[in-house]
Amino acid sequence: SPGKWRGAQRPNYRGRVNVDQMLRLSALIGIYRSLELYFDTPIARSWILLSNQEPLFAGDKPVERMIDRSLPYMLSVRHYLEALPEGG
Numbered sequence: 001s002p003g004k005w006r007g008a009q010r011p012n013y014r015g016r017v018n019v020d021q022m023l024r025l026s027a028l029i030g031i032y033r034s035l036e037l038y039f040d041t042p043i044a045r046s047w048i049l050l051s052n053q054e055p056l057f058a059g060d061k062p063v064e065r066m067i068d069r070s071l072p073y074m075l076s077v078r079h080y081l082e083a084l085p086e087g088g
Contacts, residue, residue: 020071027074034081056080 008015017025035044048063056076057065066074 023071024074027071027078030078031074031081034078034084038081038084054080 004015007013031048032044035047038044039047048066049061051057051059051061053059062077066077
């Protein structure tokens, strides 16, 4: 929720992260790590918000699909990005 997110941004936050949240964070960190390795910084930071014509995204923004489709889709995005340097 937005309230929990604001609280988690405080330096002294002592909340707990459940397994699902931890897996989502791991996927998101992997996504951004791959973006930073493959693209220049401006594109890496905005890629997730841009419409994408690749079959995995079908013209949608990756962030919208990840929200709608949850963790398995986030992992698919991560694997897709990790494969880009190898010709994906």
